[in-house]
Amino acid sequence: MNPNSSLCMPNEHRLSRRRLLGTAAGAVGAFGLGGLLQPAVANELSKKDKQVLFIWIDGGMSQFESWDPKPNTLFGGPFRAIPTSVPGVHISELMPQTAKQMHHMAIVRSLCTQDNSHSAGVARIQRGDPKNRGVTYPYFGSAVSNLLGPGSSNLPSYVWIKPGSGGFIHEDAGFLGPKYGALAFGDGKPPENLMRPESISESEDEARHQLRGIVNAHYANRRRPVVSEANKYVFDTARTLMHRRELFDETAFSERDRERYGTHEFGRHMLIGRKMLEAGVRFVKVNSYGWDTHGDNFNGHLSLMPKFDQAYSAVIEDLAASGMLDHVLVIAMSEFGRTPRINGHIGRDHWPESWSLAMAGCGVKKGVVVGKTNDKGTFVDSDPLDIGHMFHTWFRALGIDPNETQFSNAGQPLPIAHDDLHACEEVLA
Amino acid sequence: MTIKNMNSRIAIPIVTACLVFWVGFSSLSVFGQESLHARIDRLILERTGGEVSHKSSDAEFLRRVSLDFVSHIPSAKDARSFIEDETPNKRQFLIDRLLADDRYAIRMADVFNVSLIERRSKHEEWINYLRSSFSSNKPWDDMVREIVAPDSDNEANRGAAFFYTARLERYGQNPPDVPGLVRDVGRMFLGVDVACAQCHDHLFINDYKQVDYQGLYAFVGNTVLRQDVKFPAITENPLLTKVAFKSVFEGVEKMTGPRLPGGPEIEIPEQNQGEEFLIPPDKKIRAPGVLKFSPIRALSESLTRSDKPEFSKNIANRLWWIMMGRGLVEPLDMHHSGNPASHPELLDLLAREIVEHKFDIKWMLRELALSDTYQRSSIQPTDIAEPPLAASYRTALERPLLSEQWITILREVTGEATTDPKTLTEWQARFDKIFANPPKEPELNVAPTVKAALFLSNDRVVLSWFDRKDGNLVDRLCKLDNTEAIVDEAYLSILTRLPTVVERTDMEHFLDKFKGPREKSIGQMAWALAASTEFFVNH
Numbered sequence: 019m020n021p022n023s024s025l026c027m028p029n030e031h032r033l034s035r036r037r038l039l040g041t042a043a044g045a046v047g048a049f050g051l052g053g054l055l056q057p058a059v060a061n062e063l064s065k066k067d068k069q070v071l072f073i074w075i076d077g078g079m080s081q082f083e084s085w086d087p088k089p090n091t092l093f094g095g096p097f098r099a100i101p102t103s104v105p106g107v108h109i110s111e112l113m114p115q116t117a118k119q120m121h122h123m124a125i126v127r128s129l130c131t132q133d134n135s136h137s138a139g140v141a142r143i144q145r146g147d148p149k150n151r152g153v154t155y156p157y158f159g160s161a162v163s164n165l166l167g168p169g170s171s172n173l174p175s176y177v178w179i180k181p182g183s184g185g186f187i188h189e190d191a192g193f194l195g196p197k198y199g200a201l202a203f204g205d206g207k208p209p210e211n212l213m214r215p216e217s218i219s220e221s222e223d224e225a226r227h228q229l230r231g232i233v234n235a236h237y238a239n240r241r242r243p244v245v246s247e248a249n250k251y252v253f254d255t256a257r258t259l260m261h262r263r264e265l266f267d268e269t270a271f272s273e274r275d276r277e278r279y280g281t282h283e284f285g286r287h288m289l290i291g292r293k294m295l296e297a298g299v300r301f302v303k304v305n306s307y308g309w310d311t312h313g314d315n316f317n318g319h320l321s322l323m324p325k326f327d328q329a330y331s332a333v334i335e336d337l338a339a340s341g342m343l344d345h346v347l348v349i350a351m352s353e354f355g356r357t358p359r360i361n362g363h364i365g366r367d368h369w370p371e372s373w374s375l376a377m378a379g380c381g382v383k384k385g386v387v388v389g390k391t392n393d394k395g396t397f398v399d400s401d402p403l404d405i406g407h408m409f410h411t412w413f414r415a416l417g418i419d420p421n422e423t424q425f426s427n428a429g430q431p432l433p434i435a436h437d438d439l440h441a442c443e444e445v446l447a
Numbered sequence: 448m449t450i451k452n453m454n455s456r457i458a459i460p461i462v463t464a465c466l467v468f469w470v471g472f473s474s475l476s477v478f479g480q481e482s483l484h485a486r487i488d489r490l491i492l493e494r495t496g497g498e499v500s501h502k503s504s505d506a507e508f509l510r511r512v513s514l515d516f517v518s519h520i521p522s523a524k525d526a527r528s529f530i531e532d533e534t535p536n537k538r539q540f541l542i543d544r545l546l547a548d549d550r551y552a553i554r555m556a557d558v559f560n561v562s563l564i565e566r567r568s569k570h571e572e573w574i575n576y577l578r579s580s581f582s583s584n585k586p587w588d589d590m591v592r593e594i595v596a597p598d599s600d601n602e603a604n605r606g607a608a609f610f611y612t613a614r615l616e617r618y619g620q621n622p623p624d625v626p627g628l629v630r631d632v633g634r635m636f637l638g639v640d641v642a643c644a645q646c647h648d649h650l651f652i653n654d655y656k657q658v659d660y661q662g663l664y665a666f667v668g669n670t671v672l673r674q675d676v677k678f679p680a681i682t683e684n685p686l687l688t689k690v691a692f693k694s695v696f697e698g699v700e701k702m703t704g705p706r707l708p709g710g711p712e713i714e715i716p717e718q719n720q721g722e723e724f725l726i727p728p729d730k731k732i733r734a735p736g737v738l739k740f741s742p743i744r745a746l747s748e749s750l751t752r753s754d755k756p757e758f759s760k761n762i763a764n765r766l767w768w769i770m771m772g773r774g775l776v777e778p779l780d781m782h783h784s785g786n787p788a789s790h791p792e793l794l795d796l797l798a799r800e801i802v803e804h805k806f807d808i809k810w811m812l813r814e815l816a817l818s819d820t821y822q823r824s825s826i827q828p829t830d831i832a833e834p835p836l837a838a839s840y841r842t843a844l845e846r847p848l849l850s851e852q853w854i855t856i857l858r859e860v861t862g863e864a865t866t867d868p869k870t871l872t873e874w875q876a877r878f879d880k881i882f883a884n885p886p887k888e889p890e891l892n893v894a895p896t897v898k899a900a901l902f903l904s905n906d907r908v909v910l911s912w913f914d915r916k917d918g919n920l921v922d923r924l925c926k927l928d929n930t931e932a933i934v935d936e937a938y939l940s941i942l943t944r945l946p947t948v949v950e951r952t953d954m955e956h957f958l959d960k961f962k963g964p965r966e967k968s969i970g971q972m973a974w975a976l977a978a979s980t981e982f983f984v985n986h
Contacts, residue, residue, distance in 0.1 A: 211901035229975035256900035
């Protein structure tokens with residue numbers, strides 16, 4: 019039947035919100051990137067094996083106590099600035115290890131974003147704050163998962179290592195549909211039911227799944243491919259995860275690695291994150307909670323920053339040493355920065371007006387600082403960069419031209435990044 | 448009557464012969480007018496745009512309709528006797544038997560519970576209300592009146608208030624979900640989703656105006672959760688003035704009284720403050736009082752007025768969706784002029800007919816089940832280049848199973864016999880976690896997940912159902928004397944069909960090659976059938 023006939027509603031092409039895999043038609047837009055089964059273009063890109071490590075510092079890291087110190091100024095706080103491996107670039111003394119890795123990375127000090135509440139900010143930043151089009155945009159992880167596909171590892175393309183519980187976080191995917199959601203490993207632990215019962219040997223397990231395949235092949239014959247393909251995909255992914263149980267085996271890490279990354283939660287999760295990247299996962303998000311230091315900001319950062327410094331510097335060092343940093347984009351950021359003004363509880367509040375993030379790898383210029391804030395750190399004193407600029411920049415680093423590439427929302431083409439903004443050329447090599 | 452009595456029923460030749468005579472003319476009603484199911488098929492065939500699938504096999508039909516009406520998989524014995532039965536119109540007898548089965552009410556309660564509450568929470572009184580309503584085949588308009596204007600004093604029906612209380616309850620720090628309540632009244636009873644018109648006219652659906660949202664809000668915005676009783680109950684604060692609202696784009700203040708989308712505004716009677724109550728609330732005995740003007744009573748009357756086509760179209764479309772796996776209007780809650788039905792005349796017909804039949808749900812479901820459209824195979828026609836479009840209904844669509852069905856049928860086919868209610872509740876919670884959507888997510892399509900794949904592959908409890916125990920499926924299979932019989936029985940018991948020659952050979956090969964106890968190999972074969980795509984869907 020002619021697909022343009024009156025019976026063909028746009029919904030025909032819409033994926034179930036929870037479906038992990040639908041037809042190729044479901045997610046493939048005008049540009050042709052998208053479906054996990056979408057062969058040509060996605061494969062072409064996946065050859066490059068670009069990956070992302072997205073380090074999310076939830077609650078708002080203080081730029082004063084990290085990437086943009088202002089010692090001896092009105093709002094500077096008690097900590098000093100220290101030199102880094104890049105002459106002339108100084109960061110907070112709370113990051114001595116990171117300072118040694120500065121020559122691998124770039125700092126953006128001129129972020130100026132829109133939202134100063136967590137509830138709106140977390141989603142807004144991770145969705146790239148596109149123009150309001152009445153649809154829910156995907157988080158960066160879902161976007162990359164959609165645009166670049168899962169790669170050759172057969173592992174889920176968007177993995178989230180987070181404190182607390184895990185699960186399938188389909189909400190992240192927005193209009194792209196749930197197959198682009200995050201597979202979250204709570205505390206880095208594997209999903210439920212990953213372990214084969216002892217009563218079934220490996221060969222028996224193989225045999226029973228083969229038998230299941232025979233039944234499925236009969237059923238799939240001359241039936242709509244959608245359901246059979248989706249079911250095959252989820253079982254295959256489940257089997258891949260079962261075979262890759264070692265990804266969750268923390269005892270396999272060397273003593274030295276464990277010490278370098280830290281035995282605290284964030285260090286352990288970062289180390290698992292590195293392993294996921296090594297295994298070929300396209301997008302790994304590692305999460306640290308508890309940065310909302312409205313009270314006692316300085317003691318708070320004094321306790322939080324060393325853990326971040328330790329794990330972050332270790333992963334940058336390792337990725338650089340193994341050469342992976344050439345194709346892994348590393349981003350470390352929060353939903354906003356913290357106020358210059360120090361409040362009555364010796365805390366800093368939410369400040370989207372001028373703050374910083376760090377990025378590295380995958381064609382990001384090494385050892386550069388982009389933008390600056392004024393002397394007191396109260397406002398941006400160069401071209402302000404919104405999160406939309408950053409999305410343009412990151413997509414470019416990943417080899418995706420945001421001006422040429424579009425999402426498809428049930429046939430409606432939508433820009434992948436805010437269409438009035440552009441990449442920050444200064445930081446792209 | 449349960450399915451167990453099926454054989455005896457079929458075996459009564461005289462009854463059958465009489466029925467055959469009657470059934471022979473059943474596509475014509477008493478006055479010679481064409482039956483609804485025949486008209487459905489005609490309207491569908493007019494716009495198929497290609498070859499249609501052949502009629503479902505008896506086995507496929509038996510499985511489908513049993514799942515649809517009683518959430519049940521026929522036993523191998525019943526399947527065999529249905530397949531071998533040569534009574535003409537045996538399908539119609541089956542439909543009637545299933546619709547008369549006690550489990551019909553349980554099944555429909557599950558379907559409507561999931562649709563109306565979307566797994567926000569659970570309440571026994573609500574489920575009991577739904578079950579008794581479907582058990583007595585209560586007309587839909589009566590049900591809606593009881594749900595929309597619940598009566599706390601009527602013990603039999605008061606559970607209906609759960610539609611409100613599930614949305615007005617606080618979860619953690621979340622406030623009562625009044626916007627969700629307003630939205631869902633529109634979605635569930637009129638098929639319109641005005642959520643995006645809360646703060647301004649809908650951006651790209653011209654029919655959905657901000658006043659539509661605000662008018663619905665005027666009806667239900669004053670409802671309050673009653674804390675003084677254990678059962679689901681609400682009370683209303685008086686509505687004295689119209690609702691004032693502003694579009695975030697225009698900033699001009701507007702007003703509306705209670706008003707259904709696109710309908711006339713209902714006038715709020717003039718009342719002085721302090722005189723709103725017929726019976727004032729009594730704090731001492733915690734009686735909520737009776738209002739002179741109750742917006743939710745006004746809502747229940749306006750919604751169910753017979754000249755309200757949106758109301759009848761909505762339920763007709765939802766019943767169609769239940770049986771066919773796709774709404775004539777899709778999404779189900781997006782009825783508007785820019786999104787016409789795939790078969791507009793058919794939707795009009797169904798809506799008219801359900802009004803004429805006094806919103807008789809069982810009658811409508813029966814007509815749908817009798818149609819060729821419902822009874823088509825899910826196997827596509829031969830020699831086609833592309834799968835037929837879902838909206839063409841050329842091929843039956845695969846439909847998801849509810850988590851409530853999952854636990855029932857998996858226990859049923861494996862012969863898992865536990866009756867301990869505590870264990871069953873625990874297991875249901877476990878199955879919900881795996882197979883049910885998160886709260887507020889409609890369950891509309893077949894949605895395999897990695898979570899479910901891991902669960903079916905490795906969950907200890909589920910796997911234990913495939914171990915040999917006295918009288919269970921594997922035990923029964925082990926007692927059969929040859930491999931062919933074992934394979935056939937397993938297929939019939941689990942997939943309601945016999946294996947193909949190739950499948951039989953493959954299974955026999957598996958059983959012969961297996962190194963280990965016979966009962967284990969049989970258990971694993973049974974597992975492979977139950978973990979297959981074919982078992983996963985209603986096809």
